[in-house]
Amino acid sequence: MFPFSFEWVWDMGRMVFMGGVWYALGILGMGMTYCVIKAVYDTAQGKGGEHGHGHH
Amino acid sequence: MDSALIPKGVKRCSIGQFALWIAVVGAVLLWGVWAMLLCYFKGLNQTNMNNAYGFALWIWADLAVIALGGGAFFTGLLRYIFGKDELKHIINYAVLIGFICYSSALLILAIDVGQPLRAWFIFWHANVHSMLTEVAFCLTLYFGVLTIEYVPLVFENRQIDRVPFFHNLTHNMHGIMALFAATGAFLSFFHQGSLGGVSGVLYGRPFGFRTGLLIWPWTFFLYTWSAAAAGPCFTLFITRITEMATGKKLVKDNVVELLAKIAGWMLSTYIVAKIIDTVYWAAVTAPAMGLTLMDFYSNNPGSVYGLWILIAEVVVCGVLPAVMLVAPRIRSNPGLRFIAVTLAAIGVCLNRWVMVLQMQAAPVLPFEGWFTYMPSWQEIATTILPVAYGVILISLSYRYLPIFPQEPELNPIEGGK
Numbered sequence: 001m002f003p004f005s006f007e008w009v010w011d012m013g014r015m016v017f018m019g020g021v022w023y024a025l026g027i028l029g030m031g032m033t034y035c036v037i038k039a040v041y042d043t044a045q046g047k048g049g050e051h052g053h054g055h056h
Numbered sequence: 057m058d059s060a061l062i063p064k065g066v067k068r069c070s071i072g073q074f075a076l077w078i079a080v081v082g083a084v085l086l087w088g089v090w091a092m093l094l095c096y097f098k099g100l101n102q103t104n105m106n107n108a109y110g111f112a113l114w115i116w117a118d119l120a121v122i123a124l125g126g127g128a129f130f131t132g133l134l135r136y137i138f139g140k141d142e143l144k145h146i147i148n149y150a151v152l153i154g155f156i157c158y159s160s161a162l163l164i165l166a167i168d169v170g171q172p173l174r175a176w177f178i179f180w181h182a183n184v185h186s187m188l189t190e191v192a193f194c195l196t197l198y199f200g201v202l203t204i205e206y207v208p209l210v211f212e213n214r215q216i217d218r219v220p221f222f223h224n225l226t227h228n229m230h231g232i233m234a235l236f237a238a239t240g241a242f243l244s245f246f247h248q249g250s251l252g253g254v255s256g257v258l259y260g261r262p263f264g265f266r267t268g269l270l271i272w273p274w275t276f277f278l279y280t281w282s283a284a285a286a287g288p289c290f291t292l293f294i295t296r297i298t299e300m301a302t303g304k305k306l307v308k309d310n311v312v313e314l315l316a317k318i319a320g321w322m323l324s325t326y327i328v329a330k331i332i333d334t335v336y337w338a339a340v341t342a343p344a345m346g347l348t349l350m351d352f353y354s355n356n357p358g359s360v361y362g363l364w365i366l367i368a369e370v371v372v373c374g375v376l377p378a379v380m381l382v383a384p385r386i387r388s389n390p391g392l393r394f395i396a397v398t399l400a401a402i403g404v405c406l407n408r409w410v411m412v413l414q415m416q417a418a419p420v421l422p423f424e425g426w427f428t429y430m431p432s433w434q435e436i437a438t439t440i441l442p443v444a445y446g447v448i449l450i451s452l453s454y455r456y457l458p459i460f461p462q463e464p465e466l467n468p469i470e471g472g473k
Contacts, residue, residue: 048223
């Protein structure tokens, strides 16, 4: 639900609840975007492949 | 035939044996899929749910797998936030088990919702005062976290890892995994708690209703606590089952014992809190609503819900495994440790059973009797479906992914490739 939805009301419940949801989504989205962009950059730099090693 | 896909330094059965195994489990899976399609096309009249049982076998299964999948968030928290580095040898499996548990929960919910085409309503037209809305949001987001944690493991397959982009992506995801693990722990705390909150706020159901702190009933905290205690126990239980099935030692004892010790202390503190909660509920909360403890444990058909179920949950599957896991001599014995983690996993399932089903079975009004319920075969088949799916995903992951980093060292291959 976004603030422009017809049933949106600017009350504490919605701000805390939906704020938490979008905050968590933002962290996950930005984290993955960073990983993908850096992977594209690293690949363009010729890093990775063949000599793969484990990550745990 | 598929040897190029199998991780280096480990031995697997032939592709024929593996295909036969998948076919056997796949037959069970198809039975569940058939029942699921019946529910989708014919509706919820395929179940034995009724006006007394709006929540039934599916919701119990949901709550149970979510609690058992708690090993992923708690092991991740210990590994990435509290720096328990030894747990890196079991975190992959904890993540896989968590991924299976949460995807199973979402699958069951997708059947239970009755109107799948309207499933998105809970996200778009959210009732922000509902515990279930919080559950839906956190559950979905946390499944996203688990996917993010599981995907790098898939990319570590021998052939996929040869592709530079996937190798780099895996490396980068591992680099910020602590961020994802912290987000996962935050989300887990709230959805595990909100699942407990669902029964705790039902003041019309004195069996489940609890007092609490601010807007959160005590069951909110007990559910999170029990998931953090029983989740790692379930991870250890499945690890041992996998070791028995493969005939190999897959994780070193020091790793297993560390997780068992932490789970034991979590279980001990949880069970103390649970006993205090039960005593207060029996002595204060329920009497304030005009009921006594024995009203919830007597006069029901076949004594299905006798006092035995409370003793089984709290003493046999609570106090006993807690003591066993805390005591170093018992914990270090593999057989006794396996019994303890099995009891702990059964205990949390029993807790979810009574809080979902006994709560609805117990009469609320003086003229009512106990409500009975027997699930239909479609409900049973769709509840077994995720188990078959889990077995298949574990089998595939074990065969093709480096799930157990210590396996090559513990099981050296002669002439070793």
